[in-house]
Amino acid sequence: MTDTVFGMTMIVLICALFTAGAVAAVYRIIVGPALLDRVVATDVLIATVMCALGAEMAINHHTHTLPVLLVLAMFAVVGSISAARFLANQDDA
Amino acid sequence: MTDFADTVTLVLVFFGALMCFAAGVGLLRFPDVLARLHAATKPQIFGLIVICFDIVLSSPGIGTITMAVAIIVFQALTAPVSAHLVSRAAYRSGRFRPESLIRDDLAVRMASGDEASAGAAPGRGDGTGPDDASAGRPTD
Numbered sequence: 001m002t003d004t005v006f007g008m009t010m011i012v013l014i015c016a017l018f019t020a021g022a023v024a025a026v027y028r029i030i031v032g033p034a035l036l037d038r039v040v041a042t043d044v045l046i047a048t049v050m051c052a053l054g055a056e057m058a059i060n061h062h063t064h065t066l067p068v069l070l071v072l073a074m075f076a077v078v079g080s081i082s083a084a085r086f087l088a089n090q091d092d093a
Numbered sequence: 094m095t096d097f098a099d100t101v102t103l104v105l106v107f108f109g110a111l112m113c114f115a116a117g118v119g120l121l122r123f124p125d126v127l128a129r130l131h132a133a134t135k136p137q138i139f140g141l142i143v144i145c146f147d148i149v150l151s152s153p154g155i156g157t158i159t160m161a162v163a164i165i166v167f168q169a170l171t172a173p174v175s176a177h178l179v180s181r182a183a184y185r186s187g188r189f190r191p192e193s194l195i196r197d198d199l200a201v202r203m204a205s206g207d208e209a210s211a212g213a214a215p216g217r218g219d220g221t222g223p224d225d226a227s228a229g230r231p232t233d
Contacts, residue, residue: 010103017110017111036126043133054145063157063160066160070160074171077171087182
């Protein structure tokens, strides 16, 4: 797949888009004005990591990190739920 | 055939990456938590569905299909829960713009002291209370 110009162009473009999304999420985690902004940005970062792992599997034709995706889909929600549930009243966290 | 499958794989991965990029742009550009939450759900559901479909296309098999369906099901179960709790906390802490809401039923319930019983007792909170008529769309 990587031996054609189209394939390499698409792969570089995909890497650039994933990197831009992850950097935007990290920026919002760092400067986010409220705790809930950081929680939402953490969810976006986890979703970006999951999509990037899956993209790497699809491009390289293997399935070695599918259990990682399954565990992330099941348990990545715990952090945001606990933060939103118990820290909702702290405005300047 | 292999070239065609690889092209489809690359295009689907590109759509998933585009969803992640759109979520990042929405996180940077949108003004409050509720709007950012709207942008954040795109890679969580649609991007992951596209990527899982892409993995199944890339390396087909019964194990791969089972795992991909399980990943999509669990993500679709857990992502709305966290989104609901985050938006609830954002509403309670006042981190949203009231002028961005067209209809706000929860404010009427919280003002009338009915919100606790609406959350606890089934049968209330179904939009048939006497206060709901006054919470309609603005009439100006």
